[in-house]
Amino acid sequence: MAHAYTPGLKVLQRTTVDKERRLPLKGDVLVAAGKTVAPDDTVARTYLPGNVQMVNIANLLNVDAQDIAEVMLVDIGSKIKEGELLAETKGLFGFFKSSAVSPVDCVLESISDITGQVVLREVPMPVEIDAYMNGKVASVLEEEGVVVSANAVFIQGIFGMGGENRGDLRVLVDNREDELTPEMIPDDVKGAVIVGGSFISLEAYKKAISVGAGAVVAGGFNYHDLKDILGYTLGVAITGSENLGTSLILTEGYGRIPMGNRCFELLQQHNGKFTSVNGSTQIRAGVIRPEIVIPLTADDSMDSRSDKDTTSGISAGSLVRVIRAPYFGDIGTVVSLPSELQQMESETMVRVAEVEIGGETLVIPRANLEMVETI
């Protein structure tokens, strides 16, 4: 049977989520394999080499670079306090001395008799990595971090901003077509992951920030409003380092687009549960999509429904969503996948799918379709 590959977003009701929690440099792992961890637990720690300050002693003391050793008062490797003398000239009969002091607490790393510079290394900066989600340490990456594993609901968004956040899940709309308006956002959602339906306006998102929500999940948002939040026009979809306070995760895209049915159902079903989210997005080679992880507990009833792998491909009978105009956001069922190239209205020759949408069979480029849940 003909089928086509299209990268669908994962919407999984129960799966094993493995999160690698890795330090940027080698360091100490603080937890052992098998340990149960909470999102805020520190699992690994290291120290980044301190910032470097360069001080041109030769210029400051008005001496030749090659004579710098004669004026230095501290040796390479010495620990130095802020304000401590680094170098001093002999002066004239002990008077009119010139001196240079350290601008920071540091270690003297090097002295150059070519440039007259000294390199001062500030104290190392501690970096800690937390567990991100409720789970168990599945394995330890020697000196680098751990893999935290959990049985969880796992949902990928199409675009997000802001990094990791976590809090209780609060679904604030009744159905997936509803817009999340400012009035719907109560004052008691501080730290929570709040969920809207088809759209969140700039005003509503600002309200979410003002009440301290941990994250907002919605179907769509207006692209041009991103500038208001970020302070610049987003040119490429590489996000995650923004300091927003309230992460934003869009499940569908830009504009007013009802949230996928299954995605919304899952969020409703787990309303109130503790949820970890990450808005980081990178749409380039090595794609990263934003995510919502709702770890399941032993109390969660086991659902016998298996998750259909939406990345395997589209075939006749697949439920698909159109991801480009003119039918953007419409959902339909694939009737057939003709093998011949077909000409579109744009005169582009493409591989197509025949899709039944609202009782009508439409011919749509396969590249413009995305698989959606079938159960």
Place this chain on the structure above:
Amino acid sequence: MLLQSILATDCGSTTTKAILIELVNGEYRLRFRGEAPTTVEAPFEDVTRGVLNAVMEVEELSNRTLLDGDDIITPQEGDKGVDIYVSTSSAGGGLQMMVAGVVKSMSGESAERAALGAGSIVMDVLASNDGRKPHEKITRIRQLRPDMILLSGGIDGGTIKHVVELAEILKAANPQPRLGSDYKLPVIYAGNNKASDEIKKTIGKQTDLTLVENIRPVLERENLNPSRDKIHDLFMEHVMQQAPGYKKLMTWTDAPIMPTPGAVGSLIEMIAAKEDIAVVGVDIGGATTDIFSVFQGQFNRTVSANLGMSYSICNVLAEATLENVLRWVPFEIDEKELTNRIGNKMIRPTTVPQSMDELKIEQAIAREALRLSFIQHKSFAVNLKGVQKERTISDAFEQSDSGLSLVDMMDLDLLVGSGGVLSHAPRREQSTRMLIDAFLPEGITQLAVDSIFMMPQLGVLANIDQQDLAENAHKAALEVFNKDCLVRLGTCIAPVGNAKPGALILTGELTMPDGSNQQVELQQGELLSIPADYEAIKATLRPTKGFDIGAGKSEEISTIIYGGVVGLVFDGRGRPFNLPVEKDERIEDLTAWSNAMNEYPLESAA
């Protein structure tokens, strides 16, 4: 050695493309092509898998055996295998470099030119006078994780202090290579030869340091080739060694693997030299736009890192402004709706325009991406050259952005476009219009598109220097380039000057290949298209008073011009070119020009 068959691949970041060239009746021709997804990333993590898949497609299409299991059969035995196999690569993000120079507009600019010419992406240019404090530079170097660093600065025998200072900054930053941590970062030093010992002392242990000739041995001379060659060597020795599967791929090829843009650039250089013409080549991709040019025999390349048609399409919008994109859209559209559509293309980059309106919007954005990339190129391609050439001291002080651009549109002979939006436009008239509107050629300029983007593979062929292979490989590159690679669109004839709308600005006679004569009258504001094949046409062109077609103001020209799949395009819209500001008038003009060129179906033009 007479080459009967050549297999060449280009391992791009998303697709690996294979072409099979064969000697047919004494000339080299492209016979078949195949493609498959590139397999650098998980789950495969082996580039050769994608190469084999692409070659298998060629096997199926050509109905001949090229593979023996997982090996490419070389040389050809009977009808099995090929005589040589070559490849280029930009998979895994291509070659990413950082360059450093003492003075940003002098050694910094020369180092950037060398790195770009070698086919790399320049992540940052570090300079003593770039306004950043040492700790800011150090933080930046740490963040970037380049594949390689090119350090330059100082003329030979001059003061060594500043370039050693840069080395000290590098040492303090202790940069780590992007791919893997089990090898030292390659650093090329191409600065003041007197500083070599100090540079070795400063960063020799921490990095894999190579010394080459000074990129700027004296103030008024630039010497880029030693650095460019070394970048290619290190790309093979270090970067490629780390990328998944490349060790194996390197054992398969009969010539060194080249970075894709480096191969394209060298092909364009070769064409320009061979035909003694000025050429501009552009490759507009999903994330970046590369522009190559050869003017006055001098080659330049620029990469506009965030001007592309999918991943960075929103950046085109940000840099060009919505107003500038909208000015090319021949119908009314709600601005919010338009920006959401463009945003959705960014987050779902593989989608294709289904409706005619979507196509027009995409082509409007392409015009702006090309225009902006070309502005960047013009400001970079200033009066310096890639090989040694004497310049006077007074010239040397003009080599910054304020230096005279080498790009002279009146001198341009050939403009070649490639990349999806140009190569795969449903109508060639659309590619022609996009090239003309974005680059605004002046006088007489031939236009072409790369039919299937095979310039990388031809570029690596053109670079083969093994004695026994070189002659035939170069011949194959040129013949395939002329016969199969380029789709000749035609010639644009654009008088320079402006007059009142409707005023006569050019008259001319054309003697067509069949001997028939055709008169031309071009008015200000008009776009005129005359169908003509790629054959010699005798043309006598007479610009009216104040207009220039290449021989000077109001001067007549008699010359040979060529048509193509689109034909001759007489562009009477004036240079400099300005679109009407008033919306209705603008849409009316855009529609009239589209109709004159048969760019879109008539009924859908607004």
